[in-house]
Amino acid sequence: MKHSTLTAALLCLSLGIPVRAEPYLVVTEEWAPYNYLENNQLTGMTTEIVRAIMALTGDAFQVEVLPSMRSSRVLKTRPKTILYSMFRTPEREPLYKWVGPIVQESIYPYQLASAQQPVNSLEQLLNAPQITTRNAGLIPDVLQSRGFKNLDKSATGSQQLYRMLLAGRTEIIVGDTPAGVAYYSRQLKIAPGTLRRIPVELYRSSLYIAFSHDCDDEVIAAWANALEQLRRSGELGRIQQRYAQASGN
Structure with missing residues (x-):
């Protein structure tokens, strides 16, 4: 990949054509514990x-943290862009090329453990x-596609979700x-036992x-091979385990 890029650049120079190759850019959003800013x-x-x-591929691409909607827009509109961490959905499948999986995760709703009416079923959630x-x-x-018509999409970030729940401004967050x-x-120094995970995945x-x-397919293949190296060596598992332990999982 790097050899072919260099060859193309030398050819352009020999023909007097200015080289305007778009540099690769890696983007992500603030979504802990996967990618987030700590002390700037x-x-x-x-991220690790x-x-x-x-480090394995020898790439030194610039990495930027952008708001969620902007990072997705940059991936769609800017050439030579890489985004992590992204859920791979049927709708997104044809839009991009993919390397992974990195980790499998689930999303659950949460309410206060002190809630007078504990929610335990999808039907209760739909009627909340x-x-x-x-x-x-x-x-x-995803929630809208599953028929939820009771969504309040007012939170601009994760911390706001928890603050709204703790302040009584909402009873369920996702x-x-x-x-x-x-x-x-x-x-946010929320005491253990304050939040209750609703048992509906x-x-x-x-x-x-x-x-x-x-x-370039060569870049994607190199990243895929590097990820497999990390998997085989056990480094991928060590990184995941370190954050799982920090999260108390």
Whole structure:
């Protein structure tokens, strides 16, 4: 891949054609514990995995943290763009090229453990007065596709979801995996036992790395091979386990 790119660049120079190759860009959103900023430094489970991949491939692509809607838009519109962590859905399948899976995760709703009416079924969720989720992204889309007509999509970020629940501004929230809930509970100093996971799995899928269609197949193959190296060596499992332990899972 790097040899062919260099050859093409030298050919352009020999013909007097200016080289305007679009550099690769890696983007992600703030979604703990997979990718998030801590002391203004990007970290997280999948961030560590992506960095380990680039260490093996020798790539030094720029990485940017963007809001959820913008990161998805950049992936769709900017050439040579890579996005992590993304759920691979049937609707998204033809839009991108994929490397993974990195990790499999589930999404559950949560309510306060002190709620007077514990929710335990999908029917109860569908008939709840209000379920609060983030204002954009896969989860509200999934819930709408499953027939939820009681969604409050007013939260602009995960922390706002928990603050709304604790303040009594909503009774049910949906937005994070169990590992994410554990992370934000620590961040917001929510005492253990305060939140109750409603036993209804609303979504289950694997997180992947998505590549815009114009990305070179050699780059994608190199990343896939590097991920497999991390898997075989046990490093992938070690990274995942470190964050699972930190989340209390």
